[in-house]
Amino acid sequence: MVRVSGAHWGKSAAVRPWGELDDPRRRILIQALAAGFFSSAGNAAAQLFGRAPGKLPAGQSIYRVSGSVTVNTQQATLQTRIVPGDTVETASNGEVIFAVAEEAFLLRGGSRMVIEKPPSGLTTALRLVTGKVLSVFGKGRPTRIITATSTIGIRGTGAYAETDPEQTYFCTCYGVADIVANSDPSSRETVSATHHDKPLYILAKGKTGGAIRLAPFINHTDQELALIEALVGRTPPFVFPIDTYNAPRRDYP
Amino acid sequence: MRRGEIIPSVAAGLALLAGAPASPRAAGYSEFLDSLEFRGFRAEASYTTDSNVTRAPAGDALRDRILGVRVSAGGVIPLSTRTRAAVQGFAGIQKFGTYTGLSNNFIGTQGDFFFRSSGEFGAATYGAFARTAKEEYESTLRDGYRHAFGVTVQKPLTDRVQLFGALTRNISDGKSAVFDTRSTSLRGNADWSLGRWETAYLGAEYRTGDSVSTVSRNDPIRTLGFVNTASKIIQDDAFNDTTRDAYRLKAHTLIATLGYNRAFGERHALDVSWRRAQSSVQNAVAPASGSDLNYTVNQISVAYLGRF
Numbered sequence: 001m002v003r004v005s006g007a008h009w010g011k012s013a014a015v016r017p018w019g020e021l022d023d024p025r026r027r028i029l030i031q032a033l034a035a036g037f038f039s040s041a042g043n044a045a046a047q048l049f050g051r052a053p054g055k056l057p058a059g060q061s062i063y064r065v066s067g068s069v070t071v072n073t074q075q076a077t078l079q080t081r082i083v084p085g086d087t088v089e090t091a092s093n094g095e096v097i098f099a100v101a102e103e104a105f106l107l108r109g110g111s112r113m114v115i116e117k118p119p120s121g122l123t124t125a126l127r128l129v130t131g132k133v134l135s136v137f138g139k140g141r142p143t144r145i146i147t148a149t150s151t152i153g154i155r156g157t158g159a160y161a162e163t164d165p166e167q168t169y170f171c172t173c174y175g176v177a178d179i180v181a182n183s184d185p186s187s188r189e190t191v192s193a194t195h196h197d198k199p200l201y202i203l204a205k206g207k208t209g210g211a212i213r214l215a216p217f218i219n220h221t222d223q224e225l226a227l228i229e230a231l232v233g234r235t236p237p238f239v240f241p242i243d244t245y246n247a248p249r250r251d252y253p
Numbered sequence: 254m255r256r257g258e259i260i261p262s263v264a265a266g267l268a269l270l271a272g273a274p275a276s277p278r279a280a281g282y283s284e285f286l287d288s289l290e291f292r293g294f295r296a297e298a299s300y301t302t303d304s305n306v307t308r309a310p311a312g313d314a315l316r317d318r319i320l321g322v323r324v325s326a327g328g329v330i331p332l333s334t335r336t337r338a339a340v341q342g343f344a345g346i347q348k349f350g351t352y353t354g355l356s357n358n359f360i361g362t363q364g365d366f367f368f369r370s371s372g373e374f375g376a377a378t379y380g381a382f383a384r385t386a387k388e389e390y391e392s393t394l395r396d397g398y399r400h401a402f403g404v405t406v407q408k409p410l411t412d413r414v415q416l417f418g419a420l421t422r423n424i425s426d427g428k429s430a431v432f433d434t435r436s437t438s439l440r441g442n443a444d445w446s447l448g449r450w451e452t453a454y455l456g457a458e459y460r461t462g463d464s465v466s467t468v469s470r471n472d473p474i475r476t477l478g479f480v481n482t483a484s485k486i487i488q489d490d491a492f493n494d495t496t497r498d499a500y501r502l503k504a505h506t507l508i509a510t511l512g513y514n515r516a517f518g519e520r521h522a523l524d525v526s527w528r529r530a531q532s533s534v535q536n537a538v539a540p541a542s543g544s545d546l547n548y549t550v551n552q553i554s555v556a557y558l559g560r561f
């Protein structure tokens with residue numbers, strides 16, 4: 001909105017028709033506003049310097065999209081809605097951060113994920129066909145994550161998964177997860193975690209009862225968890241993130 | 254803590270963090286160890302060019318190259334949901350290419366206390382720290398201890414920009430009184446994430462207090478200015494190209510840092526930075542004017558950083 005000064009209002013500007021303003025700076029400003037200059041400049045600044053994440057407004061699913069990302073094979077933009085039943089896919093250079101109802105996700109490059117419609121309305125399911133996803137889930141509904149090598153039942157959890165045909169990496173960042181190897185139902189584990197306590201590999205081919213192995217903490221950060229929790233209006237249960245930044249902080253002698 | 258107790262304590266701390274076999278004394282630390290979450294080892298190897306290792310005005314500024322290695326091990330101790338302590342032991346060497354008297358070894362320890370009100374994305378982390386290190390040079394006068402304590406604040410501004418601020422009191426205790434210095438610094442840093450593995454960072458620091466410049470006797474007028482202005486003077490034993498004197502002066506110093514960090518996975522990173530320091534001497538005494546005693550330093554550094 002452009003404020004018109006009292007002096008101008010009392011003189012000619014008030015009576016001049018729109019488009020005939022005499023001050024060239026005001027004319028440029030009004031034209032820039034009309035062209036959405038500040039909106040697009042704001043978007044560019046947000047792309048460049050980021051923004052403080054908060055709960056997404058109703059009707060908006062995507063918080064950030066970069067590189068090539070599709071939703072049901074259509075190129076995704078910030079305006080694209082994502083709902084149960086949709087397939088989200090990222091090229092190797094792509095990444096998308098989005099929320100669906102109470103759940104929020106960070107899907108990394110080279111991934112394909114299907115958000116399945118709950119068949120009975122009781123359990124939602126994610127099918128991570130390939131790639132890497134960080135997810136946070138609301139406490140209300142039990143959810144299943146199906147990967148190439150595992151099926152994981154979770155409740156009110158933050159979790160990170162990477163999957164390929166050989167193995168799945170799964171970190172219960174916090175909450176409870178029941179993990180079962182697809183190839184060997186006797187390989188199962190229940191993890192109750194407060195802060196990345198027990199990351200696991202779930203192998204496609206493992207000994208009977210031995211297809212689940214301990215893994216290190218890799219490829220996801222607490223800052224990312226806090227970011228996607230913020231998109232659905234929540235705060236992660238941990239207070240201090242694990243420091244991952246490795247730049248030197250040398251003192252000047 | 255007396256001087257003689259510091260190195261054994263630091264060594265014991267490093268050994269404990271590394272899980273070395275316990276000495277009888279280490280048994281007393283068992284409760285401490287139980288609560289300590291070990292955060293691994295860090296290593297840094299760097300190559301730096303420094304345009305002014307003498308911290309002297311133009312004409313006496315000497316350029317050199319420095320190879321550095323630093324290793325550290327640390328852990329955190331949760332104290333409550335919102336507070337925690339961190340401890341770190343570190344050691345390293347710096348090798349100067351030409352002015353080898355400046356080459357040094359150091360070993361030290363740092364303790365931090367942190368408070369954060371919640372895990373909310375934008376919540377600030379407040380900290381207080383104390384650090385002490387012993388430094389041994391190939392020359393003698395600089396040998397001694399360097400201590401620092403202060404307060405810090407760290408806050409994510411956006412999902413790409415993180416801010417850091419610190420107010421620090423620096424105290425050095427050298428073999429010569431010239432190298433017994435006190436200064437206070439206010440520092441701000443902004444880390445700008447360019448992508449998942451890339452970060453650009455910008456730092457600014459204002460420091461006020463003691464500063465040491467090493468200057469030859471080639472210019473008698475300027476030498477007289479240094480002599481009249483300095484609070485302590487000694488013939489510097491780190492340089493043997495000509496006779497040079499080290500002067501302890503009161504100065505304001507502005508330090509700017511611009512850096513780029515490229516990570517290769519989560520455990521390795523390459524870091525390139527440029528740092529410029531400009532120091533202005535306070536209360537210059539005739540025949541010197543302030544500008545005769547001021548100096549500028551440019552440092553360019555390339556470092557490999559690893560975590561194990």
